[in-house]
Amino acid sequence: MLEKGPYELRFFPRAQALGPVQEIERRTLVNHHKFLMSDTDTGDTNQIIISLDYNQSQRIKELISGQGVVKSPVTRPALERQFVQALEEKVQTLSKIMAFPKHVKFIFDSDRMSDELRVQGEKGQLIQERLERYILLTYESIDAARKALVLLQTEKSLSSVGMNKSNMVFSFSPNDSYFLPTAVSNPKKKISVGITCNEFPRSVGYC
Numbered sequence: 001m002l003e004k005g006p007y008e009l010r011f012f013p014r015a016q017a018l019g020p021v022q023e024i025e026r027r028t029l030v031n032h033h034k035f036l037m038s039d040t041d042t043g044d045t046n047q048i049i050i051s052l053d054y055n056q057s058q059r060i061k062e063l064i065s066g067q068g069v070v071k072s073p074v075t076r077p078a079l080e081r082q083f084v085q086a087l088e089e090k091v092q093t094l095s096k097i098m099a100f101p102k103h104v105k106f107i108f109d110s111d112r113m114s115d116e117l118r119v120q121g122e123k124g125q126l127i128q129e130r131l132e133r134y135i136l137l138t139y140e141s142i143d144a145a146r147k148a149l150v151l152l153q154t155e156k157s158l159s160s161v162g163m164n165k166s167n168m169v170f171s172f173s174p175n176d177s178y179f180l181p182t183a184v185s186n187p188k189k190k191i192s193v194g195i196t197c198n199e200f201p202r203s204v205g206y207c
Helices: 054-065 076-088 090-099 116-124 127-131 142-152 200-205
Strands: 047-052 103-106 136-138 158-163
Touching: 047 054, 047 090, 047 142, 054 090, 054 103, 076 103, 076 116, 076 136, 116 127, 127 158, 142 158
Parallel strands: none
Antiparallel strands: 047 136, 047 158, 103 136
């Protein structure tokens, strides 16, 4: 697991004392689970998770507008919002580079932090701030997503690109001494009643 990199390889330590969230404009959200397709053999889906490379802000601006003219202010969060909006509006230049996704949204699309809190969170390496950078692209088919993945991995405006896998298995357990009966911190082999019989380990191990 990595502190930086693609969404599926990241670890996110729990942050404390987060500030109040920004009151955001409420709008109808697309239920992206409704459009999720999955290959049971490979775990591939028709969704790709990306994050922007802020060192390539000029390149991102050109893709968003087609002419390099972007609404101000151009903070990192504002650039992310304009990127998503441009894809929603099917801006030709950006849509072509992103291989024409059918739907687009932030991984976390509600109760987002204010721009000011995002800046503070970035300096303090807050988990919520890092999570809010990720964008989910949904394609017409799994094959379309696979082809898009190859294309997007060469796009310099993106800092990370990864398939939204449906069968990922993690090699760690929750920070709960009662979760595993063989845990060193649990010598009497006590377990949380109900976790095993309800198959909670499967829900923790797969996503």
